[in-house]
Amino acid sequence: MARLSPENEAIAREILSRYPRRRSALIPLLHLAQEQDGYLAEDAMEHVAQLVGCTPAQVLGTASFYEMFKLEPVGRYVVNICTDIACMLLGADELLHHAEEQLGVRAGQTTADGAITLEGVTCIAACTEAPCLQVNYRYRYRMTPEAFDQLCDDLRAGRAEDVPPHGTLATVRQRIPADRAAGPADPSSGAEPAWMKGASTGGAA
């Protein structure tokens, strides 16, 4: 829909300032755009291209490689049910089947009310808590069909307080205070760090 808002552009510039090369901020800035709109709108990607200094096609090239970036609108809540080996052994396929029946959609689709997008995903690093899922990247462990139904009720009623809208990842941002920042290390500077000078290391020339 939109370019980054003035507030988000300010955040974007702060993120950009941490990197020796602007292009490195591309993925964090795409997350910021997705946080704003819930998906990656074309205008937002063009804006990000300007900010990092590359073409919109290069932005799309990177964005389309990564599973988390949505190029079309999705539901307010994206429920990712893990169906990889550890979860499969403990009933993930049955859980996904139940979810499809319950929501009336197939994996990859969004419910008619726009509330929930259902996805079957690969390993999300909670194998000892199988079967597990993430809703907007918040974990739910050892899921049962009953727990899944309860989760959907809670999401639709706005009762899942730990789950922000889709697009928002971390709700805490890193802040580097200006008076403490060491600053990005320019790769073309050739600068030897102060504490290595005169140090008898294999690394010193």
Next chain:
Amino acid sequence: MAITDAPKIVTSRFRYDDAHTLARYEATGGYQALRKALAMPPAAVVEEVKAASLLGRGGAGFPAGVKWGFCPPGVWPRYLVVNGDESEPGTYKDRMLMERDPHQIIEGVLIASYAVGCSQAFLYVRGEMALAQERIAAALNEAYAAGYVGRNILGSEFSLDIVLHWGAGAYIVGEETALIESLEGERGMPRLKPPYFPAAKGLYLQPTIVNNIETLSNVPWIVANGAEAFSALGAETSKGTRLFAVSGHVANPGVFEVEYGVTTFRDLIYAPVYAGGIRGDRQLKAFIPGGASSPWFFEEHLDLPLEKVTVDRAGSMLGSGAIVVMDETTDAVRACHRVVRFFAAESCGKCTPCREGTTWLERILKRILDGQGRASDLELLLDVADNISPGITWPPKQTTICPLGPSAVSPVASAIRRFRHEFEAHIARNPKASGAVDATGSGAARPAALETPVPFGGHHG
């Protein structure tokens, strides 16, 4: 010494609910190792970690101190990139360390950067791990405010920004050169080798050390307690402790820190203090010993110690510390397909043998599972596998830039070698299978390398 008596190194603070806060970290000895390191010459810190024989905990098991020494002399600046892109199926340990003890990682990053002479550090966290990102962001904010990170750390000449960076969902980014590509804002595709180590040319083509989360989490303990105390733990070639996630059909799945080389697979899977045995007292069928990439182990491997060289020699690897247990009710073909499906989905597409090969392995396994298998399919699977990883040996040879392709060969070779009859039973469900349709259309003989049944994983002891 009982298997549970070894000290906890990386999980020592897990008993505290507030272990992720600076207050708790400082109250439990946190940042003392940084102070100690800053009083030492950087080279002495490198020597200490080398002497500890700390093996990388990401999967490849390369000695961290040796890696640190690979930077070419006189080339500046150097970077440190922390690999927190934990994605290998079965693996769950780095996320736990990021969520529960982020300051320990930050202190490890600081000590490593001081020792190697890195001018900036990037902490790359897997995109899907929102809580880990929050905990690390909060910890970094606290650490900056307290003077542990940033300019003139603790009043010394050592200055370092640690930038929290996060991905967007791609397993391949766990490969260190793909991680660097991703950090440069590109598609996460591995770089052509050589150079084999980013220490030579890494981020922005500058010398770059890439270390795993668990690896760096060990560093403060090593500096605080000394290499000798660390290498007193574990076996000859595998020092210290390791985190293992035990999942699947066990009574008490969990992540356990155990002494390297002393504990066995049987201890981890069956001991009441660990995974507590197979659910419902069923029989063990197979287990994946080191993440989805590793060849499967069976009953006869249970008494192997969790020790790198021993496990390597037995035809598999400890990899990323992920044990997935399958009981007798498991359909070996289904399990095999599920693991292969992962690699097919996550192949970045750069190398043809991997892109096409993993896709075909997945499709053939799917049709076998669906009762559409052909009599020639087992040979075809092995032929495709042989094209990705010639000879299907262990350790694998590869026709690809990175090990992802050969990773998909492990479950295929393991399952066919051990459970061939299960594949045949699935194929027999297809009424047309007896016609022996040759999907290659050539009827060519299988490669000579495959005339003997799949080689690896066969010998043990």
